[in-house]
Amino acid sequence: MVGFFCLLLMLPELHSAPTVWIQPEQVHLSYTGDPTSMKVTWTTFSPAPSMVEFQKVPGVENFTECATGKATKFVDGGLQQRTMYIHRVELTRLVPGQGYVYHCGSNLGWSPKFYFVALKNGSDWSPRFSVFGDMGNENPQSLGRLQKEAQRGMYDVILHVGDFAYDMDEDNARIGDAFMRQIESVAAYVPYMTCPGNHEEKYNFSNYRNRFSMPGNTESLWYSWDIGSAHIISFSTEVYFYLKYGPDLIREQYVWLERDLQEASKPENRGQRPWLITMGHRPMYCSNNDKDDCTDHESVVRLGLPGHVFALEDLFYKYGVDLELWAHEHSYERLWPLYDYKVFNGSIEAPYTNPRAPVHIITGSAGCREMLDPFVPEPRNWSAVRIEDYGYTRMQILNKTHIYLEQVSDDQDGRIVDNIWLIKEKHGPEAWH
Template identity: 50%
Template sequence: MSVIVQYFVIITHIIIIASAFKISSKSDDISTEIVQTDNKTQPQQIHLSLGDNPTQMVATWSTMSPTDTIVRYGVGQLVTVHMGTMTNFSNGVNHDQYIHSAIMDQLTPNTSYIYQVGSGNPNEMSKIYNFTTTPIGNNWSPRFCVYGDLGFINPQSYSRILSDVNKGMYDMIIHVGDFAYDLDSNFGDMGDKFMRLMEPIAARLPYMTSPGNHENAGNFSNYKNRFRMPNNDNQNMFYSYNVGPIHFISISTEYYFYVNYGLMQLLNQYKWLAEELKTANLPENRAKQPWIIVLGHRPLYCTNSDGNDCGIAADWLRYGVPFIHLLGIEDLLYLNGVDLAIWAHEHTYERMWPVYQEKVVNSSTPGQPYFNPKATVHIVSGSAGCQEDHDEFPQVEKDYSAFHSTDYGYSRMTVYNSTHLYFEQVSDDQKGKIIDQIWLIKTKHGSFLND
C-alpha cells in the first residue's frame, strides 16, 4: 500500500470514528473575575526547565506589559547577565501577556546557583531564587515528583508537594498533562493564577511537562507558549531528554483525539517516536541511559469505569487507528524495551502488572513480577487534585491491574542506578501515607522481543 493511500485510509477512518466517539474536556471553562496585576512589568509565573544540554537551565516568566528580558545568575552572586527573548501572547480580549525566556548556560554540574529575572530595571526584577544543577554523567540517583491533573481549584496535593520541595526531596518535577483547569479559561486568567501558584515550586526545580486534553484550546496554544521544553522543535508537544541513567521521552497522546487540528502532527510524532526509541535502544545508548521512560497524558492501560477512557481511547493509543491498526504506540514500546510508562488523565492512581496486548507478562522469577519483567510497566498518576470528581473503578477488575486507589495524591520516583528503580504513591487524604510502592529491577535492558 502506498504512503498516499495509507494516509487516505487513516484520514477516512479517523473522521468516521471521531464523529461517533466525541472526545472533549471533562468540564466546562470556569468563569472567574480577571485579576489585574498592579505592576504589569513585574515578573510573575517564573518556572525552570532543562536546557538542550546539561550545562543549561531555562527560566521562563510572564509580564503584562513588554519589557526587556534579562536573567542574572551565579554561584553566591549574580555575576553573569544574559539577554533572552520575549513573545507577545494574546489570550483574548484585554489579556495580552508577554512571555519571556532566558538561558543560563555554562553551568557547573552539581552546583547551587542563585538567579533573578526581569527587565534589568531594579524595580522590575523578581525575587532571588536558587536551583541546583544535576551531577554530570549517569552515575547518580535522580529523584522525581510525578503527577498529572493538578488544577488551580482544589489543588489537593499542592501543599504537601511544596513541603517536600522545601525539604529538598526532589531534583525535578514531572507534570504529565492537565494544568490549571484550564490554562485558557477566562481569557487565560486561570492559567496565570495556576502558574503563580506553582512559582514557589517551579522556580526552584526543573518543571517538565506533557500536554493533556485540558490544554487543547487553540491547538494547545497556551501550553505551547507558556512552557519551554528542551529540544523544542515541536513546540513542547513531543521531545526527549536525559537525566542521569534515564532517557525520558514525552509525547502528546492528544494528537490521536484532536485530529481537527490536523493529522500530520500525529504522523510526524509517530515517525519521530519510532526513530527516537530505536536510537535510544541502541546498545551504545542503552549503556549510558539504560532506563527508557515514556511520559504522556492519556493512559494505554487503565481500568476506571469512566466512559471510553479505558476502552476505546486506550485501544486507539495501544493499537492505532481501528480496523487498520496503524500508528499504535504499544508495539513501539515493546520492540524497544521501554521500561516504564507514566500516564495521568484518570483522577486516580493505578499500577499495572507488566502487560502487553492486554495480557500479563510478569517476570519468570516466582513472586517477583517486577524483576526483569517481560513487558513495559504502566502507571497512572492523575490524582493530584482539581475541581473534578475522582474516576471510580469497576467491581470486576482487569487481570493486569495490580493496585489502584481513588485517594488524592502524587508519586515519587527514584532511579538509584542502572538496575534499581523505586516508585511510590503518596496519599494526601491519608496525611502523606505511602499507599503503594514497588521496586522495578532490571539486570538487563532492551527489546522484549528476545524474552
C-alpha cells in the first residue's frame, strides 16, 4: 500500500496555485552510485509536494510504493529573476536489474508514467552507454534516434559530456526549460549522467548546478561512480577557464581527483573494477580548425596552469586511466593511444590491444545551433579517425578486459561509421611498460 505519509501529501492544499504551474515537467533520472536506488528530478513553477509513486513491472495496476523528497527554490540570474522549484526524490530498496514504472508529482498534478531498469550490482555484467556532448535545444539532430533507442532499452546509462541547450540561461532560463522538456523522453527512462561545459558558465553555472542531481556533494561539478567493471570519473574542465568564480576550485578538484584515483587504484578496488574512465568537456588534444584550447600544443586542460600546475595529462597517466571521453568539438575524433604527443599503440596490427597510453575519444556532434566543426586539412600523426557528421557514440564495457566503442552517424541514417575494441590484459600504470 502507498505509505500513510504519501497519502497525507496527496490531500488537496488550500490556496494552491493554478494547476498549470505545479504540473511536473522536465523529469529525469540520475544514478546515485548505489544499485538499490535511483534519483528522480523534476521541475514545477510553484511550490508543490515532492513524491514518486512506483512499482515493479510487471505488477499490479496500482502503484505499490511511494517515496518523498524535497524541492529547492531556484532563482535564475537573468533580469526577470524567474523562479522554479527543482524536486528531488531518491527511490530506495530497489532490486538491481529489476524494471520499475513510476510517476512523480503530487495530488496537485502528476507526470505521465515512465519506466526504468535499476542498474545491476557487482562487476560481472556488461553496461551499455550512449556518449555525446554538445546537444542543444535548436538543431538537436541526434535526439530523435536517441529517444527511440533509450525507450527500446538499448542503454543502461546516458553520458552527456557537457554543453546543454545552448544555453540553459538564455531567455531568462526558458531555453533551459525547453531543453529539459526535450530530453525527458530519454532522461526519464535512463539515468542521465552529466558534466559541465563552457555553455553552462553563466551565473556561475547556476542552471547546471541546480537542474542536475549527480552523486556526491559538489553540485554535480565533479563526482565518480562504479558501474560494472569500470570506475567512471566526471570532472569539470571549466575550472581552468573561469577563474573569476574562484581559483581555489582548480585546487579543490585536483586534490579530489588524485584522492579518487588513489582509492580506485587500490589493488582490491582495481581488481574488481580495472577500467578507469574519465569524462570531461574540453579535450586535451584535437585536430579541429577552430583555435580552441585543444588545438594549442600547450593545452591548458592537458598541462594545467602556467608552470604545469594541476596538469591533468600527467595525473591521468600516473594512475593508468584507460579511456578519456571528451566533447566540445562538434565532430568525432578517435586518437591513437597517446601521451605527451607520442603514440603508444599496442602493436601495428592491433593498436588498441594492450596500448601503452590512454585512449581519447572526442564525441561532440549530437547537434546544436553552432553546427559542425571542421578539421585542419591534414590529420595529425596521433589522430586515427576524424568524422564530420552529426551523431553519437555507443560504448559497452563487456568485461574486465574488453570495451567496445562505435560511432553512429545520424546524417547517414544510423550507420556505424567507426568502431574499435579496446582490449587490456593489464590495467594501471604498469600497463604502460
